[in-house]
Amino acid sequence: MLDVKRIRDQRDLVRERLASRGAGDEAKVDQALEVDAQRRQLLAEVETLKAQRNRVSKEIGALMGQRKLAEAEARKAETRQIGDRIAELDGKVAALEGARDQVLLRLPNLPHESVPVGRTAEDNVVVRMWGEKAVSTFPLLPHLDLCSRLKLVDFGRGAKLSGSGFLLYTGWGARLERALISFLLDLHTGQHGYTEVSPPYLIGRDCMVGVGQFPKFEDQAYAVQEGLDSSTLGRLYLLPTAEAPVANIHREEILSDAQLPIRYVAYSPCFRAEAGAAGLGTRGMIRVHQFDKVELIKIVRPEDGYAEHEKMVADAERVLQLLGLHYRVVLLCTGDMGFASAKTYDLEVWAPGQGQYLEVSSCSNCEDFQARRMNCRYKLADGGNRFPHILNGSGTALARLFVALIETHQQADGSVLIPEPLRPYLGADRLPLPACCP
């Protein structure tokens, strides 16, 4: 959430930065300010009345103490109607505050000045590449073929169980998925300084609001209900990313300066309804309703925010390097960035069987946007409280990583060679062809 005071003080700058996203949100700025101005005016009025009431109440207390009862009664009568007026104004102030926040919660973050201005993914900037597209003497198969040949994923039965967009990993496929999760967690905890956490997969509404997922993207989430009690629907949601619970760990807290920087890594499955994207035509594992992801979260001092952001990208890149996968790093333009982000790098890995780059990581610095929403602060040496920068990044998403891995490392004989660092986790150096199939 943007700081109202900042919107007030730097109105033009805020409008201009919002406009650069190309979503027309700058129009809401005046609306928020107008409601806020009304609120402040009424607030001043009601607080004056409250001061008056408090003063008289104390006097009444003193009179009662002196047994001047008649006088006390007179004062009471005098003050009685002030209470009604206060209640009335309190109600109005609360309503205006609600209206203001309604607007503020739907305003996206301001893009950082280093973000290129643009409208769509076309305007994103490739900042660097690593490795090269695989060249092969034999035709490289897409992952769908590899999965069925090697019996890694049973798409048909996955759909039977839960509908399209749900995967049933089988045999070596299931094992590879598990190996990747362990490999990623060990890498980030062991070499990159993150602390492992394992969050609940069902999370409260506040988590979703805190990271900026709600109220704007409520239609993208899976809401659950307890048994047959429909009144419980919407109390809990399946997490769309571990970012939602993990970034909220310190919600409503005042951290000490010494606690920062905080770096968490968490594995979780991710559930996305992808409403409106149904029948998108992406077969296989590229776009699904449930996938695994290892997520990185940082809570850092604002002055460290962007240095930590670059390090986070490097941490995610390290995954792809160790797995020998060609990728590119893309700096998203203003129009392509997520709601909460001030600056985002995507990591896109090359999938030779698809002939395209797949997004496997998105690393964002949300600055204090989320911290404000969740009221997470830290205490400075001078006693003041400050909102930290909160960063999130995939390290990395798994289904697409799985695709790139098997497509990149497939062999002429149909098996898949496993990169050295992953072998101890898999307990094998290749995914073999099932004995029964050529």
Add this chain to the structure above:
RNA sequence: GGAGGGGUGGCAGAGUGGUUGAAUGCGGCGGUCUUGAAAACCGUUAGGGCGGUGACGCUCUCGGGGGUUCGAAUCCCCCCCCCUCCGCCA
């Protein structure tokens, strides 16, 4: 799910309608004393909002919300969370 107990400042723990935003203890910070440190003693120590250049002023907050009252941490109602016991259960 049932019965009972409880949620107060960083922590512990008083406070059952009136000058209590809150005793006391611990911890933290500053100071006196000391060659230094400890002990002792003195002082200080929550967050939000609004206004003011500022010193500061006002206001709200004792799990959350509503109510009674001139006035609520204290009384009433609803909800949430934690603890103990019982039931069910991976």
